[in-house]
Amino acid sequence: MATTDRQATTLALAHALSAAERGLAVIPLSRTKLPALRSPHRDDPDPAPCHGACGRPGHGVHDASTDPTRVRELFAAAPRATGYGIACGLPPHHLIGVDLDTKTGTDSSAALRELALRHLFTIPATMVVVTPSGGRHLWLSGPPDVVVPNSAGRLAPGIDIRGAGGYLVGPGSRTGHGTYATAPGTAHLPPAPCPPALLRLLLPPPRAHHPTPPSDGGRGRGLVQFVLAAHAGQRNTRLFWAACRAYEDGIGPALVDPLVDAARATGLSEREARATIASAARMTGHRP
Structure with a gap:
């Protein structure tokens, strides 16, 4: 591995450990922004669904941890990692990521402002991460008893939501397109509470109930x-x-x-x- 890659991995680990100290569960990421550890079940002839119950790393966001020893173990198993992901929806922050994309040809920031005017909410001062393409990730905190799902473009074109089971690329991560960084003046801010009116927009409507009596337990x-x-x-x-x-x-x-x-x-x-x-x-x- 080139010296620059080793330095990128060392720097990513340092940033990940800093995030873990703030109560944010992390995983190592590759330059492609994907989890850096391969699934331990990739060669199984008939793999059963597993979200980490087997105890081995390689389950993506299900590996996320705030334990510094565990974080170091994950990065040791992923020597080519150049970034880290922050799992959403987990305590204590119950993180919700509002991803304002710039690659769709739409003004996602303007779309969010329009939603805020229409539904009478304001985005509070909070941590903001700037992506290499010029997009922004707004970090918000959700209630502990509400699970916000991931979505792409459902709220408005160019606005993706990272919720439970998703992750955000952490600031300081290096990818094939550049480095993620905190927006000036926001690095010290914790994730602000998600405005209730916005939270209601992020939740899917209740499903129609169609009872299906189980044939067995x-x-x-x-x-x-x-x-x-x-x-x-x-x-x-x-x-x-x-x-x-x-x-x-x-x-x-x-x-x-x-x-x-x-x-x-x-x-x-x-x-x-x-x-x-x-x-x-x-x-x-x-x-x-």
Whole structure:
């Protein structure tokens, strides 16, 4: 590897460790902005879905960690990494990224201002990252009991949203097109709370409920196991996802207590678990 590449990896690790100190879970990225670690299941003849439950690195954003020892291990396994990604939707910040793109031929900043005028909200002072192409990433903080999905162009042309299961390229990362950097005067700012009116625009409308009685308990057991396999930083997000699927499958009420027990086994309190499940019920159009 060239000296410049080694320096880029060392610098990316330093930036990633600094972000982890601020409570932001990180993963190493390649010059293409993709996760730098290959999947450990790439050669499996019939790979089963795995989001890190196997314990090996290479699961993309599911590897994200704030533990400095773990972060160093991830970068040691990815010696060609030149950047780092910051996982969205995880505590304590529950990060939401508003990606204002410049490559679509539209003025995404103007589109966001128009939305703000129409829906009566303002974007607060917050961390802003400038991309090599001149775009901007606005960092916002979401409520702990709400899961914001990823979307591309749904809010307006040129505006992409990075939510739960997504990640933002961290400032200081080097890519094939240049380096990501914080906008002047924003590096010291924490992610500001997402305005409620904007948050409502980011959430999908409730799905129509079509109950599907399960033929057996296999689906329910799978959702409970999904929650039990959560690492630190994934517990609330996994519980919310599993509860949403349970209510959509018509087994939500029957699975509340097993999901609460699974969440408590991962370290969540019963109060946190029941609040998250209730939020999932409301999101899917059910009464908690």
